[in-house]
Amino acid sequence: MAPLTGLSLFLVAVGAIASPLQKRAIDGLNTRAVAAGKAYFGSATDNGELTDTAYAAGLNNTADFGQITPGNSMKWDSIEPSRGVFSYAKGDVIANLAKANGQKLRCHTLVWHSQLPSWVSNGNFDNATLIEIMTNHITNEVSHFKGQCYHWDVVNEALNEDGTFRESVFYKTVGPAYIPLAFAAAAAADPAAKLYYNDYNIESAGLKSTGAQNIVKLVQQYGAHIDGVGMQAHFIVGSTPSQAAQEANMKAFVDLGMEVAITELDIRATTPISDADVAKQVVDYGNTVRACKAVERCVGVTIWDWTDKYSWIPSVFSGQGSALPWDGDLKKKDAVYSAILSAWDSGTAPTTTPTRTSTAIATPTTTTVTKSPGCTATAAPKGTAMLWGQCGGMGWAGPTVCVCGATCKKYNDWYSQCV
Numbered sequence: 327m328a329p330l331t332g333l334s335l336f337l338v339a340v341g342a343i344a345s346p347l348q349k350r351a352i353d354g355l356n357t358r359a360v361a362a363g364k365a366y367f368g369s370a371t372d373n374g375e376l377t378d379t380a381y382a383a384g385l386n387n388t389a390d391f392g393q394i395t396p397g398n399s400m401k402w403d404s405i406e407p408s409r410g411v412f413s414y415a416k417g418d419v420i421a422n423l424a425k426a427n428g429q430k431l432r433c434h435t436l437v438w439h440s441q442l443p444s445w446v447s448n449g450n451f452d453n454a455t456l457i458e459i460m461t462n463h464i465t466n467e468v469s470h471f472k473g474q475c476y477h478w479d480v481v482n483e484a485l486n487e488d489g490t491f492r493e494s495v496f497y498k499t500v501g502p503a504y505i506p507l508a509f510a511a512a513a514a515a516d517p518a519a520k521l522y523y524n525d526y527n528i529e530s531a532g533l534k535s536t537g538a539q540n541i542v543k544l545v546q547q548y549g550a551h552i553d554g555v556g557m558q559a560h561f562i563v564g565s566t567p568s569q570a571a572q573e574a575n576m577k578a579f580v581d582l583g584m585e586v587a588i589t590e591l592d593i594r595a596t597t598p599i600s601d602a603d604v605a606k607q608v609v610d611y612g613n614t615v616r617a618c619k620a621v622e623r624c625v626g627v628t629i630w631d632w633t634d635k636y637s638w639i640p641s642v643f644s645g646q647g648s649a650l651p652w653d654g655d656l657k658k659k660d661a662v663y664s665a666i667l668s669a670w671d672s673g674t675a676p677t678t679t680p681t682r683t684s685t686a687i688a689t690p691t692t693t694t695v696t697k698s699p700g701c702t703a704t705a706a707p708k709g710t711a712m713l714w715g716q717c718g719g720m721g722w723a724g725p726t727v728c729v730c731g732a733t734c735k736k737y738n739d740w741y742s743q744c745v
């Protein structure tokens with residue numbers, strides 16, 4: 327055996343110390359998620375927080391966070407505060423951070439009724455103009471971040487609690503068609519990004535989840551591309567849906583050809599949080615992560631920031647908080663953290679890694695209906711989605727789109743027909 331030199335003695339000594347340290351360093355929420363066959367465990371973040379060096383060090387720890395989401399800096403009011411004026415500096419900071427850390431980036435969000443500048447929400451634009459404004463916004467923003475977004479939340483929160491469409495300016499002006507139009511524009515600008523519909527209170531079966539499934543079908547029937555559905559999962563301690571309820575609900579989306587993700591997880595409590603609520607919160611976090619673990623096409627879990635110090639909850643839900651796995655002093659909550667770790671270890675790991683699959687696009691059947699004398703127009707029968715140029719089809723805003731002077735009869739939020 328060669329005699330040990332000063333250098334080799336040093337290396338042996340460093341190795342003896344470094345090895346256990348490295349083992350601990352690579353064990354985290356993200357590494358366990360990846361070991362369980364998922365794409366990532368991640369966190370939302372925001373520009374202001376990044377100047378907090380202790381916070382930034384935690385976020386940059388890829389053992390815990392393999393993915394980040396900008397909490398605000400890719401929203402419409404940040405990106406296009408005035409018509410045609412695009413401002414990417416803040417979004418670029420988050421995108422560049424993800425790149426530097428080797429973290430996946432969930433880009434959030436293109437079309438949302440909230441954090442929408444008043445020039446859009448109060449602009450009183452007609453149908454064609456608002457479509458032009460929306461597609462221009464999407465094309466510009468998605469092109470800017472092209473190649474950097476693993477996921478895009480294309481449309482956020484388009485539904486009311488009963489599953490009907492939220493009366494956003496987009497819905498009121500364009501009709502349901504604004505959703506497939508948005509997806510089509512995003513797909514054209516970055517064909518590699520996975521395109522998501524994202525919402526809250528769709529994490530278990532119910533009218534709103536059914537509404538989200540109808541949105542998936544709507545986008546598919548228009549022939550536009552949609553890859554996945556994001557369950558925001560802003561839960562409340564003790565009333566978080568069970569693992570079984572979350573699993574069954576995710577599978578309903580998977581059955582439509584979707585992948586799914588938990589996109590904004592936090593579990594809030596009345597503050598100061600009681601010991602009883604901590605115990606419930608540990609169970610709730612475990613159930614949610616185990617549900618994702620159990621559904622092969624659930625690709626990952628994102629918490630809506632990782633420390634109570636920067637949680638959005640207390641500012642929006644008065645008297646509530648303590649929703650995240652790290653406290654306001656950036657100290658890990660051991661019980662919650664361990665519950666997530668062991669949830670990733672639970673059961674049998676999926677045998678295949680989730681991949682992008684192309685969704686089956688239903689081809690709507692059409693019939694030719696006779697209109698006023700000399701006029702035939704193609705219109706979809708009730709029960710199918712509409713196509714470009716048809717009554718209720720893309721760009722529909724009322725009777726004027728019907729050809730040959732026919733009028734467009736709206737049966738409900740989903741179907742209409744030239745009559």
Ligand SMILES: O[C@@H]1[C@@H](O)[C@H](O[C@@H]2CO[C@@H](O[C@@H]3CO[C@@H](O[C@@H]4CO[C@@H](O)[C@H](O)[C@H]4O)[C@H](O)[C@H]3O)[C@H](O)[C@H]2O)OC[C@H]1O
Binds near residue numbers: 482
């Ligand atoms: O800095 C913050 C951002 O962090 C914040 O990000 C948004 C937070 O969540 C998403 O939108 C909210 C989702 O929750 C809704 O309230 C729900 C009402 O029903 C309850 O059952 C449920 O538990 C609640 O979560 C809010 O009304 C939505 O605004 C959104 O996707 C994120 O972008 O945005 C505001 C910034 O100040």
